[in-house]
Amino acid sequence: MTNTAVVAHAADDLRIEDVGEPIAAADQAIVEVAxxxxxxxxxxxxxxxxAGASILREPMVLGHELSGTVVASAADGSGPAVGTRVAVHPLTARGDGETPYPEDRPNLAPASTYLGSAMHLPHTQGxxxxxxxxxxxMLHPLPPGLGLRRAALAEPAAVAWHAVERAGDVTGRRVAVIGSGPIGLLAASVARHHGAAEVVTTDLHPRPREIAEQxxxxxxxxRETDAIAALHVDVVIESSGTVPGLAAAVSAARRGGTVVLVGLQRAGDVPAPVATAITRELTLTGSFRFGAEFAEVIAALADGSLAVDPVVTHTFAAAEALEAFTAAGEASVSAKVLLAFAGAGAEEQA
Known part of the structure; x- marks a missing residue:
């Protein structure tokens, strides 16, 4: 029996290969990924x-947005039993013994590892x-009624959930989202879930805007910069990770408003309209990954109060990973692209 994996070896070198059966430590379970x-x-x-400062130095299995089923429980008796469907929280929080960080915000721990990350050597396999x-x-059991396909969005939805909550209570407030990629779309959905009075999103392409409207x-x-500047919203979520997007986010915020930066900008200095941020007394706050929100996201996905289904635009078999990655890179036609692994078949038959 083969164990098909998607492995990055170098730039433009993505391979579908058999990585052999996983060997579990005492505190690990074997999960059949769906x-x-x-x-x-x-x-x-x-x-x-x-990916930024994380440089491939050895072959690495990609992927950190995962759902699946436990097929072998942990030897130490911890965690879910065989047959439990789970979503995966991919962070292992770890301090470095020197750099201070708030212990109640594990996403900021400086020596943390993340599934499918080349930050450290050896890499953290995905x-x-x-x-x-x-x-x-890492394994969060799924409530009844939450399928594995929707559960695969728990990780990116948690990123969006964390970003919205960095702005505080958005109940009754007007929210704008700059950039309607998967995180932007999910942030728009989270803002509505959290009671925003109005949510406005922007994007260059018609397809993401259509999904946002859904x-x-x-x-x-x-490109309608005047219309964006005329928004004067209470909260702006900048999810494009671009210099024009950052400028648009500042311009869209009302005086005294809040701008949350979740789209990762390029390394180094980035131009920004700081004078406008100062004279409007804007609060600019960063947002990185997520922490304990993961369980809340799973509950909202299960009860249907957090709408995510329109965000998934494509599903490919794992053997078609190159085609899937190509589609995912086309922002004008796709949002979230899923890969289906061995465990997906079991759900389709259920």
Whole structure:
């Protein structure tokens, strides 16, 4: 029996190969992966051999947006039993013994590892494989009614959830989302879930704007800078990770408003309209990954109060990973692209 995995070897060198059966440590369970979502970092490893400062130095299984079923429980008795369907929280929080960080915000721990990340050597292997060994602390059982396909969006939805909550209570407030990629779309949905009075999203392409409208947002073409500047919203979520997007986010915020920066900007200095931020007394706050929100996201996915289904635009078999990555890189036609692994078949038959 083969264990098909999606492995990045270098820039433009993505391979579908058998990585052998996983060997579990005492605190690890074997999970048969059903679905994996292709993230922007996965695309960077494929296209550039690096994601920011994380540079590929050895072959690495990609993937950190995962759902699946436990097929062998942990030897130490921890974690879910065989047959439990789970979503995966891919962070292992770890301090470095020197750099201070708030202990109640594990996403900021400076020496943390993340599934499918080349930050450290050896790399932290990801979960794009038919079967993987994962620490039981990462495994969150799915409530009844939450399927594995929707559960694969728990990780990116948690990123969006964290970003919205960095702005505080958005109940009754007007929210704009700059950039309608998967995280932007999910942030729009989270804002509506959290009681925003109005959600407006922007994007350059019609297809993402159509999806945003399905999620209940009003949309603006990102090139309509005057219309964006006229929004004067209470909260802006900048999810494009671009210099024009950052400028648009500042321009869209009302005086005294809040701008949350979740789209990762390029390394180094980035031009920004700081004078406007100062004279409007804007609060600019960063947002990185997520922490304890994961359980809340799973509950909202299970009860249907967090709408995510329109965000999934494509599903490919794992053997078609190159085609899936190509589709995921086309922002004008796709949002979230899923890979289906061995465990997906069991759900389809259920």
């Amino acid at each position: 679905y994996g979502g292709v993230c922007g970092s996965d695309l960077h490893y494929w296209r550039h051999g690096a 979960g794009f494989a038919d079967r993987v060994a994962l620490p039981t602390r 999620l209940g947002a009003r949309t603006i073409d990102a």
